[in-house]
Amino acid sequence: MKHASRDSRSLRTKGLVAGAAGLALLLGGATFATWSDSGEADPGSVTHGNLDLAAEFDSLTIYDVSSDRVNQADAVATLLHDKTSQDKGGNAIDQANFKAVPGDSIELDLKGIEVTLSGDNMKADLTLSATGSAGNGWTLTYQVFEWQTSNYVAISDDWAHGDLGDLSTPVTVAEDAVDGAKYAVAISGSFDASDQNYVSEALDLGTISVNLTQVRPS
Numbered sequence: 001m002k003h004a005s006r007d008s009r010s011l012r013t014k015g016l017v018a019g020a021a022g023l024a025l026l027l028g029g030a031t032f033a034t035w036s037d038s039g040e041a042d043p044g045s046v047t048h049g050n051l052d053l054a055a056e057f058d059s060l061t062i063y064d065v066s067s068d069r070v071n072q073a074d075a076v077a078t079l080l081h082d083k084t085s086q087d088k089g090g091n092a093i094d095q096a097n098f099k100a101v102p103g104d105s106i107e108l109d110l111k112g113i114e115v116t117l118s119g120d121n122m123k124a125d126l127t128l129s130a131t132g133s134a135g136n137g138w139t140l141t142y143q144v145f146e147w148q149t150s151n152y153v154a155i156s157d158d159w160a161h162g163d164l165g166d167l168s169t170p171v172t173v174a175e176d177a178v179d180g181a182k183y184a185v186a187i188s189g190s191f192d193a194s195d196q197n198y199v200s201e202a203l204d205l206g207t208i209s210v211n212l213t214q215v216r217p218s
Helices: 006-028 164-168
Strands: 050-054 062-064 105-118 124-130 138-148 151-154 161-163 171-174 182-191 208-214
Touching: 050 208, 105 124, 105 208, 124 164, 124 182, 138 164, 161 164, 182 208
Parallel strands: none
Antiparallel strands: 050 105, 062 105, 105 182, 124 171, 124 208, 138 151, 138 161, 138 182
């Protein structure tokens, strides 16, 4: 039996080694995939709050609340005159035709001043001001009311009542107002002129303003 010579075995071995090296070169030039992963978050949205002031100022009515007036048929309760057996309430007047005489009293009610506030960090102040003042024989006063359960109740604090002219400097009705709070203001006038110079003059009630303003701590 013939045996392969050492030289031939050596050649085969060298051939295998050379083939392995060629395979290594091929593998070394290949590109391998790598793992990756990702995720997404949906933060949703942030809802805005709200600040709003409603007031029934579109159709204001002035009432004749003179204690001795003749017409009682259509009298209604006002903020200052509740139409009890001792109080006759008030009668709506026609501003175009009503003529005031000494001894008359009138009342103007500003109702439905309602605060709407929403927002985790929402804070706001409610203020009241007016440009009218006493004159031409009239005395003018104001009174602030707050809604409590089922009716308006007069606020007794010093700032909540006085001469209308005092409101030339705004007063704070509510510091850090409460959502849903309701207020009203009664303007009362008495005509006590004894001077004939006031004949055919007029009463100017000026402008009454309520303001709701957001505040943030500094």
